[in-house]
Amino acid sequence: MPNAPARTPRPPEGVNETIEKITQKNVESILCDEDRRRAETPWIYRVVARVAAVCGTVGFLLAHVAFFSAWVLLNRGGDAWDPYPYTFLLFGVSIEAIFLSIMVLISQNLASAENERRHHLDLQINLLNERETTAIMRLLTELATHVNVPSTRQEEVRSLAQDTDPEAVLGQIASAEASHGRTP
DSSP states (O other): OTTOOOOOOOOOTTOOHHHHHHHHHHHHHHHHHHHHHHHHSOHHHHHHHHHHHHHTSHHHHHHHHHHHHHHHHHTSSTTOSSOTTTHHHHHHHHHHHHHHHHHHHHHHHHHHHHHHHHHHHHHHHHHHHHHHHHHHHHHHHHHHHHTTOOGGGTHHHHHHTSOOOHHHHHHHHHHHHHHTTOOO
16 A cells, blocks of 8 residues: 555564564664665665676576576577577676676675674664663662672672773784784
């Protein structure tokens, strides 16, 4: 039905409705942003992405198998317009390979840029989550002190309630990768 209102699916049994509403809002927000970005993408890139998507299917493979088989069968007799070694077919396949490889590379670049945006979103959410968790842990240690929880039971929480330095963590990762021979 055209212009039918979008129906929000009901959460599965046992799913917290508050969490479901929050995640639904987040998913809609991300999808709307992706739709907006796609609409702003120049038409030629959208065409290239669509062609690359179609070319990466089993249907595309089967169509080529059928086409090549028919070409070979039709060019076996004395009336062949492209006799063996099928010069015209090879020419067409070579041209197709050039254009398809370029379209696949462009499509991969677009997908890589989208993945990079998602990676940055994940990173920012993770960093925000770390700050929120640290703030909660600090509050908990203050509450534990207020209600006289022994400090020996608070040691780990107090050590984890310190700010995390992302650059120091990156340095640890680089150091560990270097010790395993995985340097770029």
